[in-house]
Amino acid sequence: MSHQKRLQRAFARAHIDLRYEDGIYTVRNESAQATILLPASLPLEEKAVHQLLAFASVKTPQGDPAVCAACATPDFHPGTIAPVGSVVATPKSVVIPAAIGTDINCGMRLLTTGLSLAQVAPQQSVLIGRLKSVLLENARNVPTPTQAFKALFDAGPLAFLERLAPEGVWAGANRDRLMEEVARCVGLDQLGGESRHAPASFTSGREVIRDPCLGTPGAGNHFVELQVVEQILDRHAAYEVGLRTGDVVIMIHSGSRDLGFHVGARWMDRAREAWLPGIKHPESRLYALAGPLAGEYLQAMGVAARYAWANRVVLAEMVRQEFAGLFGADESRLVVDVPHNVVLTEQDVNVHRKGATPAHAGQFALIPGSMGDSSYVVRGLGHEDWLRSCSHGAGRRIRRQEVRRMAPADGRDQDWQCVTLREERRIEEAPHAYKPIGPVIEAQTEAGLIEGVARLRPWTTFKA
Known part of the structure; x- marks a missing residue:
């Protein structure tokens, strides 16, 4: 019996109708339906489907449907609560905090270096040592005024940059360049924020703080990776952002760290507490917020999302400065910074993306593979x-x-390099733990979601 037939029978027992045509699954139950873009070569996971339909079925405390549409991209797989790769739309007056969880604005940042692999490779061991020190061994120096954090949360990124003192990492930062690069950060201008939603330590007390999370990649699938531009797929688009075959680029994947956990966990609790007395709680334990509380959540989420942007900025600046110290002039530039776990208001609905990326017409996005597979600019x-x-x-x-239970296979790491202080990270994030990137990109290209700009191959990956 084929995998699809087995799935159909399993779902039928759970009263879920499953259809598959031209690379698209349609799943529905008595409460909701969703579509999943997935090539036939990649497995559909039953748990992820149940999670997606649970989110598509969420109602407000008044019993009104909270979801207008639900779909999933080809990296679809189960998450802790929401499936990764899911996209859910709600009315503007409704949000579902658990849809994006606690790693708010986990996202990616890509920078060119202006240097070719031929220029960088002779200094590889020295460069790795310097980057390991600042990225993994706590050698960073990021003194940040509390007034800068307050400005970030209340007014936004430009106000944050204006209030930084030229000390530590900020002394070597090109302030004008950073302010220009804000415009290349997808969705950043749509995020609200109010400092009252942040922990008090960020906005009161000492004049300057050294936040232990700012400038750290975090655990799990987060990383800082040196990559090489392997192939240009759209030469006009690549020229626009300075991508050239053979050049070294810097890809950063990190989020809002402890601040995101503070905001996300607090608001998932508040959504549950706001459920009306006397009304049965949903079996899924997924709660929507409606009205003024939804607006409050978006402000709180914006605080964490702006912090995640600042975290990626610091990571990028530390890498830029190590490159400049080793190779001289800094000709790097930002290609794009993209969010994952955020809610953005688009076309009169709130779009919740959990492990998915905005891909509006003409907008750049980043789709990484693994430490042993290609990444794509699209x-x-x-x-x-x-x-x-x-x-x-x-x-x-x-x-x-x-993956941890599997015995490491000899030779698996011959074609990829991971710099880490934790051996378990190398095991958990090994390339064989991830889907091949080729079918994921092909499915989205053929379905008309994206068009390719450049293919990048990993060179050296840093993981905390």
Whole structure:
């Protein structure tokens, strides 16, 4: 019996109708339906489907449907609560905090270096040592005024940059360049924020703080990776952002760290507490917020999302400065900074993306593979059926717990290099734990979600 037939029988027992045509699954139950873009070569996971339909079925405390549309991209796989690769739209007056969880604005940042691999490779060991020190061994120096954090949360990124003192990492930062690069950060201008939603330590007390999380990649699938531009797929688009074959680029994947956990966990609790007395709680334990509380959540989420942007800025500046110290002049430039786990108001609905990326027409996006597979720079095509989104990566094929139980296979790491202080990270994030990136990109290209700009191959990956 084929995998699809087995799935159909399993879902039928759970009263879920499953259809598959031209690379698209349609799943529905008595409460909701969703579509999933997934090539036949990649498995559809039953748990992820149940999670997606649970989110598509969420109602407000008044019993009104909270979800207008639900879909998933090809990196679709189960998450803790929401499936990774899911995109859910709600009315503007409704949000579902658990839809994006606690790693708010986990996202990616890509910078060119202006240097070719031929120029960088002779200094590889020295460069790795310097980057390991600042990225993994706590050698960073990021003194940040509390007034800068307050400005970030209340007014936004430009106000944050204006209030930084030229000390530590900020002394070597090109302030004008950073302010210009804000415009290349997708969705950043749509985020609100109020400092009252942040922990008090960020906005009161000492004049300057050294936040232990600012400038750290975090655990799990987060990384800082040196990559090489392997192939240009759209020479005009690549020229626009300074991508050249053979050049070294810097890809950063990190989020809002402890501040995001503070905001996300608090508001998932508040959504549950706001459920009306006397009304049965949903079996899924998924709660929507409606009205003024929804607006409050978006402000709180914006605080964490702006912090995640600042975290990626610091990571990028530290890498830029190590490159400049070793190779001289800094000709790097930002290609794009893209968010994953955020809610953005688009076309009169709130679009919740969990492990998915905005892909509006003409907008650049980043889709990484694994430490042993290619990453892609793409441009969105604004496909309405997929809520103007694309995948945020290849997607896990094997859960971390399973990978840890598997005996390491000899030779698996011959073609990839991971610099880490934790051997378990190398095991959990090994390339074989992820889906191949090729089918993920092909499915989205053929379905009209994206068009390719450049293919990048990993050179050296840093993981905390």
